[in-house]
Amino acid sequence: MQENKNIYYLLFHTIHDVLKTEKLLKAHGCNFELVPVPRNLSSDCGSCIKLKGNIEDVLEQANKIEIDRCFLFDGKSYTTLIAPSGHIS
Template sequence: MTRAADPVLILVFRGTHQVLSAEKRLKGGGVPVRLIPVPRRLTSDCGLAIRIPLGQRDRAREILSQARLLPVSAHLPREGGEFDPVSL
């Protein structure tokens, strides 16, 4: 389980169906995931996002690419509630 101090990556998708499909694929591929509400500073048509450990980034990209479920955006949280956009 990811502690708050561990670096994480927030994945934002187009809709709930994509989030749930991505969650299932990632879990099946051994990537620890957590469904979270989309942070207010990040806009999305979907109210859910996926949080993964930053160290699982490459594995997540591989799994989601094969499933054609890449997120619309990925973000690294910073102190103060800000987010840096990054590529998955």
């Protein structure tokens, strides 16, 4: 089975939502870390969640939390998965 090397960046409106998601992901043993928001993704000065692995699991866990934006990083470029409108591509 091929290893999923995709990296996702989940951006939230508030640090409250970041930490709420952190709590949920920790409880479910997801592979993630809190990192400063990459400046090429947003001008926000706070933190976001960098996730390795299966995004569907995370979206399921975080379904009650409003994700501002989500990006897929394939090692070269970023693809928008969730736009600010909340639309999931």
